[in-house]
Amino acid sequence: MGIRFDSVTVRYGDNTVLDSLDLTVEPGEVMALLGPSGSGKTTALRAVAGFVTPAAGRVLIGGRDVTALPPHRRGIGMVVQQYALFPHLRVEQNVAFGLKARKVPRARIAERVSEALRMTGMERYARRYPRELSGGQQQRVAIARALAIRPGVLLLDEPLSALDAQLRSGMLAELARLHRELPDVSILYVTHDQIEALTLADRIAVMDKARLQDCGTPQDLYRRPRTEFTASFVGNANLLPVTVIGDAVRFGGTELKVPVDGIAPGAAATLCVRPHLVGLGEGPNALRGTVAEVQWRGATHRVFVDIDGHQIKADVRELRTPPALGQQVAVHFATQDAVLLGAGVADG
Amino acid sequence: MLVHSRGGRWAVWIVFFALFLPVFALPFLVIMVASFATSWSGAFPSGMTLGHYQELTKGDSPHALLTSLVTALVASLAALAIGTWAALGAEALRRRGRRVVDALFMLPVAVPSVVVGLSLLVAFSKPPLLLNGTSTIVITAHTVLVTAFAYQSVAAALTRLDPAYEQSAASLGARPSYVLWRVKLPLLLPSLTAAAGLCFALSMGELSATMMLYPPNWVPLPVTIFGATDRGALFTGAALAVVLMASTLLVLFAVSRIRNRASYR
Numbered sequence: 223m224g225i226r227f228d229s230v231t232v233r234y235g236d237n238t239v240l241d242s243l244d245l246t247v248e249p250g251e252v253m254a255l256l257g258p259s260g261s262g263k264t265t266a267l268r269a270v271a272g273f274v275t276p277a278a279g280r281v282l283i284g285g286r287d288v289t290a291l292p293p294h295r296r297g298i299g300m301v302v303q304q305y306a307l308f309p310h311l312r313v314e315q316n317v318a319f320g321l322k323a324r325k326v327p328r329a330r331i332a333e334r335v336s337e338a339l340r341m342t343g344m345e346r347y348a349r350r351y352p353r354e355l356s357g358g359q360q361q362r363v364a365i366a367r368a369l370a371i372r373p374g375v376l377l378l379d380e381p382l383s384a385l386d387a388q389l390r391s392g393m394l395a396e397l398a399r400l401h402r403e404l405p406d407v408s409i410l411y412v413t414h415d416q417i418e419a420l421t422l423a424d425r426i427a428v429m430d431k432a433r434l435q436d437c438g439t440p441q442d443l444y445r446r447p448r449t450e451f452t453a454s455f456v457g458n459a460n461l462l463p464v465t466v467i468g469d470a471v472r473f474g475g476t477e478l479k480v481p482v483d484g485i486a487p488g489a490a491a492t493l494c495v496r497p498h499l500v501g502l503g504e505g506p507n508a509l510r511g512t513v514a515e516v517q518w519r520g521a522t523h524r525v526f527v528d529i530d531g532h533q534i535k536a537d538v539r540e541l542r543t544p545p546a547l548g549q550q551v552a553v554h555f556a557t558q559d560a561v562l563l564g565a566g567v568a569d570g
Numbered sequence: 571m572l573v574h575s576r577g578g579r580w581a582v583w584i585v586f587f588a589l590f591l592p593v594f595a596l597p598f599l600v601i602m603v604a605s606f607a608t609s610w611s612g613a614f615p616s617g618m619t620l621g622h623y624q625e626l627t628k629g630d631s632p633h634a635l636l637t638s639l640v641t642a643l644v645a646s647l648a649a650l651a652i653g654t655w656a657a658l659g660a661e662a663l664r665r666r667g668r669r670v671v672d673a674l675f676m677l678p679v680a681v682p683s684v685v686v687g688l689s690l691l692v693a694f695s696k697p698p699l700l701l702n703g704t705s706t707i708v709i710t711a712h713t714v715l716v717t718a719f720a721y722q723s724v725a726a727a728l729t730r731l732d733p734a735y736e737q738s739a740a741s742l743g744a745r746p747s748y749v750l751w752r753v754k755l756p757l758l759l760p761s762l763t764a765a766a767g768l769c770f771a772l773s774m775g776e777l778s779a780t781m782m783l784y785p786p787n788w789v790p791l792p793v794t795i796f797g798a799t800d801r802g803a804l805f806t807g808a809a810l811a812v813v814l815m816a817s818t819l820l821v822l823f824a825v826s827r828i829r830n831r832a833s834y835r
């Protein structure tokens with residue numbers, strides 16, 4: 223089943239927290255809702271689940287308008303940030319909860335509970351209470367509970383945010399495997415972690431300030447962001463204000479060869495280059511400045527270079543002798559690695 | 571304890587004993603001792619005996635204890651049901667409506683219980699609602715008096731309950747009534763039993779409203795104690811008081827056992 227937001231607006235008092243959201247999640251698709259804290263991601267999810275009533279617009283699940291339907295008649299699986307496992311029920315009772323509430327015959331309940339527990343690798347813990355489980359195990363149970371009712375739509379609200387980094391990458395792989403086992407389930411996955419979004423999602427919807435900023439495949443958003451916000455939020459891009467001159471751009475006194483893509487000469491634009499595509503030293507499209515900071519990140523060094531009051535981040539392979547602070551250096555990037563954002567589509 | 575230095579801790583203990591012992595513990599101790607005494611003219615009682623307790627096994631006292639237990643049990647269960655229901659209802663209201671309900675349930679606490687007794691007496695003294703001289707009016711009065719406490723503790727517990735439980739249950743397909751019985755009430759169980767215990771204890775000790783209302787065949791224990799001491803039978807009164815205390819504590823202890831089990835899960 224797919225999900226469609228049709229100009230959905232949500233307000234709390236005078237505060238618009240979701241501004242006319244238009245978004246379609248195709249059946250079987252994993253859509254990540256990515257954005258900074260407070261951008262309205264959870265609110266969008268709650269609108270699908272039925273916990274907030276939109277001030278305007280419609281929510282459709284599997285083509286059916288559910289805007290006026292109470293939560294318990296929407297048939298969706300949902301996993302919230304803190305899991306909300308019922309503390310007075312054992313793991314198997316938690317997983318069986320939705321089935322019992324829907325009056326599924328007893329024999330079928332047992333079957334489906336063990337199936338859901340098997341899929342999430344939690345069979346061994348069926349008799350435990352939630353407080354006897356680790357965070358990662360609780361998270362699996364929460365997913366098993368949501369999957370047991372065989373929902374057409376699965377809503378996940380920052381499901382990994384309570385886990386440590388190592389467990390998180392393991393669970394990411396598990397979620398990807400789960401989705402391969404259940405190819406028909408559409409997943410709307412809320413996160414503020416771009417790695418999670420890039421890893422898991424078929425498409426990413428980027429939200430900021432109650433609005434949808436951008437939507438596309440991870441490769442699309444990463445390689446050809448359409449707004450400054452997307453460029454900086456997904457992959458932490460370098461942004462430089464430039465002026466278009468013919469088939470190149472001018473930044474300060476330097477002329478840079480970049481794909482101009484039909485932006486009119488004389489127009490202001492934003493040049494966007496990913497840090498890992500910026501090289502240290504002379505080369506084509508070189509810019510000169512002073513080293514402001516050097517961070518060692520294990521396999522790489524991130525070098526911050528001040529150029530005419532703008533800062534460029536360059537991620538380079540670990541250096542034997544990193545540049546000293548204040549040292550004059552040059553950075554460069556290849557023409558095809560740059561993206562030019564016209565002023566007209568820039569984040570407003 | 572919030573005091574960390576050794577001297578400070580000693581000082582706190584001394585203050586604790588200086589205040590707690592005379593104010594809280596000593597009266598109970600005196601009652602206990604008095605219930606075994608035959609005379610108490612000097613600093614210490616004399617003529618220790620079990621006679622007062624033997625006396626209690628005959629006469630009206632066993633019936634008074636039973637009356638108190640039944641009254642407290644029925645009143646606290648009724649108060650729990652009404653208070654929980656009202657608190658659940660108030661939760662669904664907007665803020666102003668909730669404040670009105672809150673105020674309404676504060677009323678029996680704010681109004682002196684003698685006044686509550688009198689008002690029930692006046693209200694139910696004419697047909698069709700003629701309850702004067704029945705056990706029902708005593709139980710009703712107790713219910714009115716303790717419901718406020720049940721309402722307040724359940725309402726407080728409800729605001730602490732994470733809405734995520736309810737919402738998860740709803741999204742799993744549970745109707746509101748199913749959510750109430752299978753999720754909300756079980757999660758509230760510790761608070762509910764605490765509220766029931768409080769109501770029971772309050773009802774066991776209620777005297778002033780009861781005095782206005784009790785019929786001859788429904789005399790709760792506090793009234794008997796009052797009667798005994800009024801007659802001048804101080805030591806019999808003390809023995810009755812010990813029985814009242816012990817039976818209340820026993821029930822509270824049993825309730826707290828249930829509560830521990832509930833919160834352990």
Ligand SMILES: Nc1ncnc2c1ncn2[C@@H]1O[C@H](COP(=O)(O)OP(=O)(O)OP(=O)(O)O)[C@@H](O)[C@H]1O
Binds near residue numbers: 234258259261266414
């Ligand atoms: N019940 C509420 N009443 C009033 N304002 C609310 C309520 N819930 C959320 N908001 C506001 O709506 C905005 C969006 O909240 P939302 O929870 O959707 O953000 P989010 O993108 O999920 O953020 P996070 O990543 O921190 O979870 C926030 O500014 C928040 O303060």
Ligand SMILES: [Mg+2]
Binds near residue numbers: 263
């Ligand atoms: Mg959120």
